[in-house]
Amino acid sequence: MTNDSPHGSSEAPSTADVVVDVRGVEYQIASRVILSGFDLAVRRGRVTGIMGPSGTGKTTLLKLITAEAAPTRGRIIVCGQDLATLDRAQVFALRKRMGMLFQNGALLTDMDVFENVAFPLREHTDLTEPLVRALVIAKLNAVGLRGAAELMPAELSGGMARRVALARAIVMDPEILIYDEPFVGLDPISRGVILRLVREMNEGLGITSIVVSHDVHDLAEIADDSYLLSGGRVIAHGTPEELLASDSPDVRQFMRGDADGPVPFHYPAPDLREQLRSVDER
Amino acid sequence: MSAPPRDSLPISAIRVTGQVALFLLQLLVQCGAALGRPRLIVLQIYNAGARSLIIVMLSGLFVGMVLGLQGFDLLQRFGSEDALGIAAALSLIKELGPVITALLFAGRAGTSLTSEIGLMRATDQITAMQIMAVDPMRYVVAPRFLGGVVAMPLLACVFNVVGLLGAHLVGVQLMGVDRGSFWSQMQGSVVLNDVMEGVVKSCVFGVACSLIAVHSGYTAAPTAEGVGLATTRTVVASSVLTLLLDYMLTAAFL
Numbered sequence A: 001m002t003n004d005s006p007h008g009s010s011e012a013p014s015t016a017d018v019v020v021d022v023r024g025v026e027y028q029i030a031s032r033v034i035l036s037g038f039d040l041a042v043r044r045g046r047v048t049g050i051m052g053p054s055g056t057g058k059t060t061l062l063k064l065i066t067a068e069a070a071p072t073r074g075r076i077i078v079c080g081q082d083l084a085t086l087d088r089a090q091v092f093a094l095r096k097r098m099g100m101l102f103q104n105g106a107l108l109t110d111m112d113v114f115e116n117v118a119f120p121l122r123e124h125t126d127l128t129e130p131l132v133r134a135l136v137i138a139k140l141n142a143v144g145l146r147g148a149a150e151l152m153p154a155e156l157s158g159g160m161a162r163r164v165a166l167a168r169a170i171v172m173d174p175e176i177l178i179y180d181e182p183f184v185g186l187d188p189i190s191r192g193v194i195l196r197l198v199r200e201m202n203e204g205l206g207i208t209s210i211v212v213s214h215d216v217h218d219l220a221e222i223a224d225d226s227y228l229l230s231g232g233r234v235i236a237h238g239t240p241e242e243l244l245a246s247d248s249p250d251v252r253q254f255m256r257g258d259a260d261g262p263v264p265f266h267y268p269a270p271d272l273r274e275q276l277r278s279v280d281e282r
Numbered sequence B: 001m002s003a004p005p006r007d008s009l010p011i012s013a014i015r016v017t018g019q020v021a022l023f024l025l026q027l028l029v030q031c032g033a034a035l036g037r038p039r040l041i042v043l044q045i046y047n048a049g050a051r052s053l054i055i056v057m058l059s060g061l062f063v064g065m066v067l068g069l070q071g072f073d074l075l076q077r078f079g080s081e082d083a084l085g086i087a088a089a090l091s092l093i094k095e096l097g098p099v100i101t102a103l104l105f106a107g108r109a110g111t112s113l114t115s116e117i118g119l120m121r122a123t124d125q126i127t128a129m130q131i132m133a134v135d136p137m138r139y140v141v142a143p144r145f146l147g148g149v150v151a152m153p154l155l156a157c158v159f160n161v162v163g164l165l166g167a168h169l170v171g172v173q174l175m176g177v178d179r180g181s182f183w184s185q186m187q188g189s190v191v192l193n194d195v196m197e198g199v200v201k202s203c204v205f206g207v208a209c210s211l212i213a214v215h216s217g218y219t220a221a222p223t224a225e226g227v228g229l230a231t232t233r234t235v236v237a238s239s240v241l242t243l244l245l246d247y248m249l250t251a252a253f254l
Helices: A058-065 A088-095 A113-124 A129-142 A158-170 A188-205 A216-222 A240-244 A249-256 A272-281 B009-035 B038-048 B050-077 B081-122 B125-131 B136-174 B179-189 B192-218 B224-253
Strands: A018-029 A032-043 A047-051 A073-078 A098-101 A176-180 A208-212 A225-230 A233-238
Touching: A018 A058, A018 A208, A032 A047, A032 A058, A032 A208, A032 A225, A032 A233, A047 A058, A047 A188, A047 A216, A058 A073, A058 A176, A058 A208, A098 A158, A098 B125, A113 A129, A113 A158, A129 A158, A158 A188, A176 A188, A188 A208, A188 A216, A216 A240, A225 A240, A225 A249, A233 A240, A233 A249, A240 A249, B009 B038, B009 B136, B009 B192, B038 B050, B038 B081, B038 B136, B050 B081, B050 B136, B081 B125, B081 B136, B081 B179, B081 B192, B081 B224, B125 B136, B136 B179, B136 B192, B192 B224
Parallel strands: A047 A208, A047 A225, A098 A176, A176 A208
Antiparallel strands: A018 A032, A018 A073, A225 A233
C-alpha cells in the first residue's frame, strides 16, 4: 500500500491497461477546494473501489470522470482520450461507452421498466423492435427482473429500482460501469443481490467497474483495488485487505469506523468551559 | 469563508436576461431535432393544452358573462346596447382572451412544466440522460416548450369562443339585446387586423410563458425548496411579463 501517486507505485499498470487516468487533478468551486493533487488509475477489467467519508469529493470525482464538470487543474484521461480536448459531441460519444448506476436509480418516471431499459437503445441505435425487445429482456433477466418489465418505477422497491437502473446501464454494453453508492439504504438481501451483480457484470461481461461507496465491508467483498479519500485527497490505495491492515491513523479510523481520531468527533468550536462561562455571564 | 457579494438588482436582472436569452438560443437549436419526434410534441400539446381546457372554458364563460352584464350596463347609458356584440368581441379577441388565457396557462400548464422538469433534475433523471449521452434539452425541454407554444394560441381561441357565448347568454338571453344586432354588428365591425392582434399576442405570450416555465424548471435547485421556488417564479415572472408584453404589443398595433 502507498500514500503516493498510484502512477508511482511498484505495481504501476501500463498505459494501455489504464482505462481511467486521473493525474494531478484539482477542483474548486469559488474559493472552496473540493479535490487537490488528486491521482487515480482505474485498471481495465477490474473493480476499483473509491471509499471515504461523506463530503470528501467522491461524487465530485465521478462528475469529473463523466465530464459533467471540468477540473480546475490537472488531466483526466478516459479510454485514452483527454477529456479537456473533447468537444460536446465527442463527450457524448465517449459517454456511450460508459454506464452509470445512480444512488436512487434515476429511472425515468413516465416510462415503465421495459421502456426505461430500452431508452438508450431507442436513442442511439436503429435496431428493429424485435431486437430491442430481445436485448431488453436479456438484460432484465440478467438482473432477475424479467417479470417486472411492465411495472412503473413508482411500483418498485429501492433494490428493484437499482437493479432496473443496472440493466439500463449495461444495455449498451459499456466498457466502464460506474456505481454511485449502490448499497445505500438497501436491506441485506437487496445489498447481497447488488453485490453479486457487480461482481457478475465485471467477470461475465469484462466491464471495468468503479464503485463509490463508504461501506468498507461491502467494498472489501468485491473490489480488486481500493482508494481511500479524505479531505479531497487520496490518503491510501491498495487492495481492501491492505487498507484493513494499515496502521495509518487516518486509514484505521475510517476502516474501523472509530467515532474520534484524525477526523474529530466535534465540529470545530470554541472551548466548552469558555462558552458555558459566557452563557452564565449573560 | 465569506459569502460572495450579491449583485445589485439591475446587474442581477441583466444577468438573468442574458441567461434566459442563451437558454432560448440553445432551445431553438434543439427544437429542430425535437420536431423530428412529433409523438413527444403531441403528448406535450395534450398535457399543456387539452388538460387546461376545462379551466380555460370555465374562465372564458364567466368572463364573457361579466362582459355581457357590464357591457350592457355601460352601453345602455348611451342607448347603444345593440353594440354589445362588438364590445364583447373586441374586448375578448384583442385583450382579454390572450391575456387571461396566458395567466391561466402560467398557473396551470406553466407550473406543471416547471415542477415536472425541476423534479426530474432533483431525482437525477436529467443527469442520467446526460450520462446516457441523451441531450435533455432535446428530449425533455424542447418538446415541452413547443407543446406550450402550440397549445397557448389554441387555448386563447377556445377562450374567445366560449367568452362570446357567455356574453351572448347574458346579453341576448337575459338582458334582451337583439340577437341579430348582436351578431351582425360584431360581424361588420371586427376586422382581420383585430383578429391578427389577438393571434400575435397569444403566440408571443405562449413563447414567453413556455420559455419561463421550462427555464425555471431546468435551472431549479435540485431540492424540494428549489422546485417550489422555481414554480412560484414561473407564475410571478410569466404574469408580469405577459402584462408588460401586452402593453408593448397593444402600442405596436395601434
